[in-house]
Amino acid sequence: MAKSYFDKDIETRWWARHPVGAFWLCVGLVLLLGAGGWAFKVATSDVKGKGDTIVRENDADNRIQAQAFFEDTYQSIQKFDTQLNDANKALEEWKANNPPPSGQSSVELELYKQQLNNKQTTATGIQQQCRNSVGAYNAEARKTIRAKWRSEDLPYQIDGTDPSTDCEAKA
Numbered sequence: 001m002a003k004s005y006f007d008k009d010i011e012t013r014w015w016a017r018h019p020v021g022a023f024w025l026c027v028g029l030v031l032l033l034g035a036g037g038w039a040f041k042v043a044t045s046d047v048k049g050k051g052d053t054i055v056r057e058n059d060a061d062n063r064i065q066a067q068a069f070f071e072d073t074y075q076s077i078q079k080f081d082t083q084l085n086d087a088n089k090a091l092e093e094w095k096a097n098n099p100p101p102s103g104q105s106s107v108e109l110e111l112y113k114q115q116l117n118n119k120q121t122t123a124t125g126i127q128q129q130c131r132n133s134v135g136a137y138n139a140e141a142r143k144t145i146r147a148k149w150r151s152e153d154l155p156y157q158i159d160g161t162d163p164s165t166d167c168e169a170k171a
Contacts, residue, residue, distance in 0.1 A: 057145040066140070066149035073137045074154050077165045080130035087123040088169035094119055123169060130167035134158045 056062060095116070101108045138157045140146045150156075160166045 066146040070150040077133045084126045091119045
Protein backbone atom coordinates (compact mmCIF):
# COMPACT_ATOMS: atom_id res chain seq x y z
CA MET A 1 0.00 0.00 0.00
CA ALA A 2 1.30 3.43 -0.95
CA LYS A 3 1.98 6.06 1.66
CA SER A 4 -0.37 9.05 1.84
CA TYR A 5 0.86 12.64 1.83
CA PHE A 6 0.71 12.75 5.60
CA ASP A 7 2.72 9.55 5.96
CA LYS A 8 5.72 10.85 4.00
CA ASP A 9 8.90 11.67 5.79
CA ILE A 10 9.22 15.27 6.84
CA GLU A 11 12.40 15.71 4.85
CA THR A 12 10.53 15.12 1.61
CA ARG A 13 8.16 18.06 2.10
CA TRP A 14 8.87 21.37 0.34
CA TRP A 15 8.58 23.60 3.40
CA ALA A 16 10.94 21.38 5.37
CA ARG A 17 13.61 21.56 2.67
CA HIS A 18 13.19 25.37 2.17
CA PRO A 19 12.44 26.91 5.59
CA VAL A 20 13.36 30.47 4.55
CA GLY A 21 11.10 30.25 1.51
CA ALA A 22 8.32 28.80 3.64
CA PHE A 23 8.72 31.66 6.12
CA TRP A 24 8.43 34.30 3.40
CA LEU A 25 5.50 32.46 1.87
CA CYS A 26 3.70 32.63 5.23
CA VAL A 27 4.55 36.32 5.62
CA GLY A 28 3.23 36.98 2.12
CA LEU A 29 0.00 35.11 2.83
CA VAL A 30 -0.53 37.05 6.07
CA LEU A 31 0.06 40.35 4.26
CA LEU A 32 -2.24 39.31 1.43
CA LEU A 33 -5.00 38.33 3.86
CA GLY A 34 -4.53 41.61 5.78
CA ALA A 35 -4.69 43.65 2.59
CA GLY A 36 -7.77 41.73 1.49
CA GLY A 37 -9.46 42.38 4.83
CA TRP A 38 -8.58 46.06 4.64
CA ALA A 39 -9.90 46.30 1.06
CA PHE A 40 -13.15 44.63 2.09
CA LYS A 41 -13.50 47.03 5.02
CA VAL A 42 -12.94 50.02 2.71
CA ALA A 43 -15.35 48.69 0.10
CA THR A 44 -18.15 48.21 2.63
CA SER A 45 -17.46 51.30 4.77
CA ASP A 46 -20.16 53.45 3.15
CA VAL A 47 -22.89 50.90 3.80
CA LYS A 48 -21.59 50.20 7.29
CA GLY A 49 -21.39 53.92 8.10
CA LYS A 50 -24.96 54.51 6.99
CA GLY A 51 -26.14 51.53 8.99
CA ASP A 52 -24.25 52.64 12.10
CA THR A 53 -25.78 56.12 11.77
CA ILE A 54 -29.28 54.68 11.63
CA VAL A 55 -28.60 52.52 14.69
CA ARG A 56 -27.26 55.51 16.65
CA GLU A 57 -30.09 57.76 15.47
CA ASN A 58 -32.77 55.34 16.60
CA ASP A 59 -31.10 54.49 19.90
CA ALA A 60 -33.50 55.15 22.79
CA ASP A 61 -30.92 57.18 24.72
CA ASN A 62 -30.30 59.40 21.70
CA ARG A 63 -34.03 59.98 21.24
CA ILE A 64 -34.53 60.96 24.86
CA GLN A 65 -31.44 63.16 25.08
CA ALA A 66 -32.08 64.92 21.77
CA GLN A 67 -35.71 65.67 22.57
CA ALA A 68 -34.79 66.92 26.05
CA PHE A 69 -31.97 69.04 24.64
CA PHE A 70 -34.24 70.86 22.20
CA GLU A 71 -36.95 71.45 24.80
CA ASP A 72 -34.50 72.65 27.48
CA THR A 73 -32.48 74.84 25.13
CA TYR A 74 -35.53 76.48 23.58
CA GLN A 75 -36.89 77.29 27.03
CA SER A 76 -33.47 78.64 28.05
CA ILE A 77 -33.38 80.92 25.02
CA GLN A 78 -36.79 82.32 25.89
CA LYS A 79 -35.74 82.71 29.55
CA PHE A 80 -32.51 84.51 28.61
CA ASP A 81 -34.41 86.80 26.23
CA THR A 82 -36.83 87.72 29.04
CA GLN A 83 -33.95 88.21 31.49
CA LEU A 84 -32.20 90.42 28.95
CA ASN A 85 -35.31 92.58 28.61
CA ASP A 86 -35.59 92.80 32.42
CA ALA A 87 -31.91 93.69 32.77
CA ASN A 88 -32.22 96.36 30.08
CA LYS A 89 -35.33 97.79 31.74
CA ALA A 90 -33.56 97.83 35.12
CA LEU A 91 -30.56 99.57 33.54
CA GLU A 92 -32.76 102.24 31.96
CA GLU A 93 -34.66 102.77 35.23
CA TRP A 94 -31.40 103.01 37.16
CA LYS A 95 -30.06 105.61 34.69
CA ALA A 96 -33.30 107.63 34.98
CA ASN A 97 -33.21 107.57 38.79
CA ASN A 98 -29.44 108.07 39.12
CA PRO A 99 -28.15 110.85 36.91
CA PRO A 100 -24.39 111.13 36.66
CA PRO A 101 -22.97 113.12 39.57
CA SER A 102 -21.89 116.59 38.60
CA GLY A 103 -19.45 118.71 40.54
CA GLN A 104 -19.09 116.06 43.20
CA SER A 105 -16.08 114.13 44.32
CA SER A 106 -14.25 111.79 42.00
CA VAL A 107 -15.09 108.91 44.37
CA GLU A 108 -18.81 109.37 43.73
CA LEU A 109 -18.20 109.59 39.99
CA GLU A 110 -16.13 106.40 40.06
CA LEU A 111 -18.84 104.64 42.10
CA TYR A 112 -21.46 105.75 39.58
CA LYS A 113 -19.34 104.48 36.67
CA GLN A 114 -18.75 101.17 38.42
CA GLN A 115 -22.45 100.64 39.12
CA LEU A 116 -23.33 101.56 35.52
CA ASN A 117 -20.64 99.20 34.20
CA ASN A 118 -21.91 96.35 36.40
CA LYS A 119 -25.45 96.74 35.09
CA GLN A 120 -24.27 96.93 31.48
CA THR A 121 -22.03 93.89 31.99
CA THR A 122 -24.96 91.93 33.41
CA ALA A 123 -27.07 92.70 30.34
CA THR A 124 -24.20 91.84 27.99
CA GLY A 125 -23.58 88.55 29.80
CA ILE A 126 -27.22 87.52 29.57
CA GLN A 127 -27.26 88.43 25.89
CA GLN A 128 -24.15 86.31 25.29
CA GLN A 129 -25.69 83.33 27.10
CA CYS A 130 -28.77 83.70 24.95
CA ARG A 131 -26.73 83.81 21.75
CA ASN A 132 -24.67 80.80 22.84
CA SER A 133 -27.89 78.86 23.43
CA VAL A 134 -29.21 79.86 20.00
CA GLY A 135 -25.96 78.67 18.43
CA ALA A 136 -26.12 75.34 20.26
CA TYR A 137 -29.80 74.83 19.29
CA ASN A 138 -29.11 75.62 15.63
CA ALA A 139 -26.05 73.36 15.53
CA GLU A 140 -27.95 70.42 17.01
CA ALA A 141 -30.87 71.06 14.63
CA ARG A 142 -28.55 70.30 11.71
CA LYS A 143 -27.07 67.08 13.10
CA THR A 144 -28.21 63.89 11.40
CA ILE A 145 -28.79 61.87 14.54
CA ARG A 146 -30.41 64.65 16.59
CA ALA A 147 -32.71 66.74 14.37
CA LYS A 148 -35.27 63.98 13.89
CA TRP A 149 -36.20 64.02 17.58
CA ARG A 150 -37.03 67.74 17.90
CA SER A 151 -40.69 68.22 18.83
CA GLU A 152 -42.89 69.40 15.98
CA ASP A 153 -43.97 72.52 17.89
CA LEU A 154 -40.37 73.75 18.17
CA PRO A 155 -38.80 75.79 15.36
CA TYR A 156 -36.38 74.10 12.98
CA GLN A 157 -33.85 76.81 13.82
CA ILE A 158 -33.83 80.05 15.81
CA ASP A 159 -33.53 82.77 13.16
CA GLY A 160 -33.75 85.91 15.27
CA THR A 161 -37.03 87.22 13.88
CA ASP A 162 -39.17 86.07 16.81
CA PRO A 163 -39.05 88.72 19.56
CA SER A 164 -39.17 86.00 22.23
CA THR A 165 -35.93 84.40 20.95
CA ASP A 166 -33.99 87.17 19.20
CA CYS A 167 -31.57 87.84 22.08
CA GLU A 168 -32.00 91.58 21.66
CA ALA A 169 -32.80 93.96 24.51
CA LYS A 170 -36.20 95.59 24.33
CA ALA A 171 -37.23 98.51 26.48
